[in-house]
Amino acid sequence: MSMERRPLAYRTTAFVVFTLGLVATCAGILSDLMRLAWTDATRSHILVIPLVSIALIYADRVTIFRSVKTALAIGSLVVFVGVAFLIASQSIGHSQDSLTLAGTGVCLAWIGGFIATYGQSATRAAAFPLVFLIFMIPPPDVLISGATSFLKGGSTETVAGLFSLTGTPYFREGFSFALPSLVIEIADECSGIRSSIALFLTGLLAGHQFLRTPWAKTVLVLAILPVALLKNAIRIVSLSLLAMHVSPSFITGQLHQEGGILFFVLALALMAPLFALLRWSESRRIERSAVES
Numbered sequence: 001m002s003m004e005r006r007p008l009a010y011r012t013t014a015f016v017v018f019t020l021g022l023v024a025t026c027a028g029i030l031s032d033l034m035r036l037a038w039t040d041a042t043r044s045h046i047l048v049i050p051l052v053s054i055a056l057i058y059a060d061r062v063t064i065f066r067s068v069k070t071a072l073a074i075g076s077l078v079v080f081v082g083v084a085f086l087i088a089s090q091s092i093g094h095s096q097d098s099l100t101l102a103g104t105g106v107c108l109a110w111i112g113g114f115i116a117t118y119g120q121s122a123t124r125a126a127a128f129p130l131v132f133l134i135f136m137i138p139p140p141d142v143l144i145s146g147a148t149s150f151l152k153g154g155s156t157e158t159v160a161g162l163f164s165l166t167g168t169p170y171f172r173e174g175f176s177f178a179l180p181s182l183v184i185e186i187a188d189e190c191s192g193i194r195s196s197i198a199l200f201l202t203g204l205l206a207g208h209q210f211l212r213t214p215w216a217k218t219v220l221v222l223a224i225l226p227v228a229l230l231k232n233a234i235r236i237v238s239l240s241l242l243a244m245h246v247s248p249s250f251i252t253g254q255l256h257q258e259g260g261i262l263f264f265v266l267a268l269a270l271m272a273p274l275f276a277l278l279r280w281s282e283s284r285r286i287e288r289s290a291v292e293s
Contacts, residue, residue: 008065015117022109026086029102033138036099038042041194042144049136052205056129062083064125068118075116082108096141103137126207135201143145144193150193151229158233159186168241181244182251184236192232195264199231200224202268206275213285216278223274 013282023030037046085105089098111130114121125132156175162176163170171178175186203224225278242250 002023002133008068009272011070011117015113018113018117019110022106022113026102026106028088028107029086030097032099032137033103036138042148042197043138044194046136046138049133051131053132055183057126057206060125060129061087064122066117066125067121067142069121071119071123072116073112074120075112076114079109080112082106082110082112096138099138100140102178107133107136111266132204147196148188148191148193151193151196152186152188153230153233154225154229155190155236156186156193158229161231162237166237166241168237168244177243178242180241182240182248184240184251190232190236192228194233195231195267196224196228196259198264199228199267199271203271210275211278212282216282220271220278221274223271226272227267231263232269234266237261 033046037044045164068250082105085101087105089101089105089222092098092101107245109125111133114126118126159177160170160172163179169180177184177186200221203221211217211220239250
């Protein structure tokens with residue numbers, strides 16, 4: 001092993017040991033996070049976030065670890081802040097809020113260990129996968145409730161627009177729609193929050209991996225909300241029309257219960273033209289810059 005590679009190998013060994021120690025110390029917290037992800041659909045993404053961050057770091061390891069240098073002071077400070085969050089989580093008892101604080105503490109401690117081991121230059125190069133770890137933190141109930149209400153309201157308005165567009169007569173009262181042979185109510189479970197979270201995370205990853213400019217990444221992320229509302233409304237209207245004109249079983253059948261994947265693919269298809277346009281626009285800008293230079 002060359003002298004150039006040896007320090008990185010030693011640092012990585014030290015960081016792996018630090019990570020294993022952190023996992024052992026926070027085993028109870030990590031177990032609670034896993035249990036929450038398995039039992040709560042709106043937080044099921046928690047399980048995959050660390051794996052995605054590690055995969056992104058590994059995929060870009062040549063760039064990230066091109067320049068490594070110990071940054072013990074700032075890294076230790078971030079670890080200390082993480083430990084403070086962990087202590088605070090224990091002081092408020094076992095609740096959703098305590099798990100949010102504990103998850104924040106684990107993420108900060110791990111990031112602090114990364115900074116201390118590999119330095120500020122490597123941390124800047126790995127900024128996206130490290131920041132992406134915040135989605136491992138379970139959002140508090142008040143945030144989930146607010147997002148659910150917003151998506152539910154937006155979906156309701158979009159559903160009304162699609163019913164009008166398809167010429168379907170309806171009487172609306174709040175979140176309820178009285179159709180010619182069917183009455184539906186858009187409940188919290190119909191807000192589409194789970195698929196909206198998945199679509200948001202997918203958009204962030206696609207922007208990071210395939211787009212280069214901040215403006216293009218921002219446009220892609222901003223487009224996620226209207227696409228999520230439209231996708232959810234299409235699902236509700238499609239099931240309603242199928243129940244009216246084909247079979248009432250569609251409103252409670254397999255497509256309603258397990259059709260999330262199908263409509264998520266639809267959302268990706270709706271995003272695809274914008275994504276292609278953004279990539280094309282970036283390519284044109286690069287070509288013009290090359291010609292001008």
